[in-house]
Amino acid sequence: MIRALAIVLAIALIGSGVMADGKAVYQRCASCHLAAGEGIPAVFPPLKDRMRAISQSVEGRAYMIMAVSSGLMGSINIQGTSYMGVMPAQNLSANEVAEVLNYVSFSLVSTASEQVKPFTEQEVQAIRDEYPGANGQSVAMMRKIVNGI
Numbered sequence: 001m002i003r004a005l006a007i008v009l010a011i012a013l014i015g016s017g018v019m020a021d022g023k024a025v026y027q028r029c030a031s032c033h034l035a036a037g038e039g040i041p042a043v044f045p046p047l048k049d050r051m052r053a054i055s056q057s058v059e060g061r062a063y064m065i066m067a068v069s070s071g072l073m074g075s076i077n078i079q080g081t082s083y084m085g086v087m088p089a090q091n092l093s094a095n096e097v098a099e100v101l102n103y104v105s106f107s108l109v110s111t112a113s114e115q116v117k118p119f120t121e122q123e124v125q126a127i128r129d130e131y132p133g134a135n136g137q138s139v140a141m142m143r144k145i146v147n148g149i
C-alpha cells in the first residue's frame with residue numbers, strides 16, 4: 001500500500017516536471033547490475049565505484065550518458081574480466097538519465113573521495129544531441145576512454 005502510494009507520488013512528481021528520483025529509476029538497472037551496483041562477474045559489469053571514477057572526465061560522462069540512452073553492445077574488459085553482453089537502450093527522459101547517473105555516482109560508492117560534478121538534464125540532452133542515431137555498437141566505440149578504469 002505504502003509502496004503503491006510512493007509509486008503514484010513518483011509518477012506525479014515526474015509528470016509535474018519535478019526532478020526524477022534517481023534511486024527509483026535505478027530499480028530497473030538493479031535487475032542486472034544488482035541493488036548495490038556490484039554486478040555479476042563476467043555477466044553484468046559492476047557500477048559501484050566505477051561510475052564515480054568514470055564521471056571525472058568529460059568523455060567518461062558522455063560515455064555513461066550514451067550507454068544508458070542508447071545501450072551498449074560489444075566485448076568489454078574490466079580489470080581482467082571480460083563481458084560480452086548486450087545492454088538494451090533504456091527508455092528514459094534526459095532528466096531520469098541525469099538522476100540515475102547521479103544516484104550511481106554519488107550513492108553506489110564505498111568511499112566518496114573524488115569530487116563529482118552532478119549530472120543535469122541539460123548536460124544529458126546536449127550529449128544526446130551530439131550523438132544522433134547512436135546505438136550499442138557506436139557507444140562501445142566511445143568506451144575506449146574508460147579503458148583502465
Ligand code: HEC
Nearest residue numbers: 028029032045064067072073074076083084085086087090
Ligand atoms: C538487461 C540488463 C541490464 C539493464 C536493465 C541495465 N544494464 Fe547496464 N549493462 C548491462 C550489460 C550486459 C552491460 C555490458 C555490455 C557489454 O558487455 O557490452 C552493461 C553496461 C553498462 C555500463 C557500462 C559499464 C562500463 O564499465 O563500461 C553502464 C554505465 C551501465 N550499464 C549503466 C546502466 C544503468 C544506469 C542502468 C539503468 C538505467 C542499466 N545499466 C541497466 C546490462 C544491463
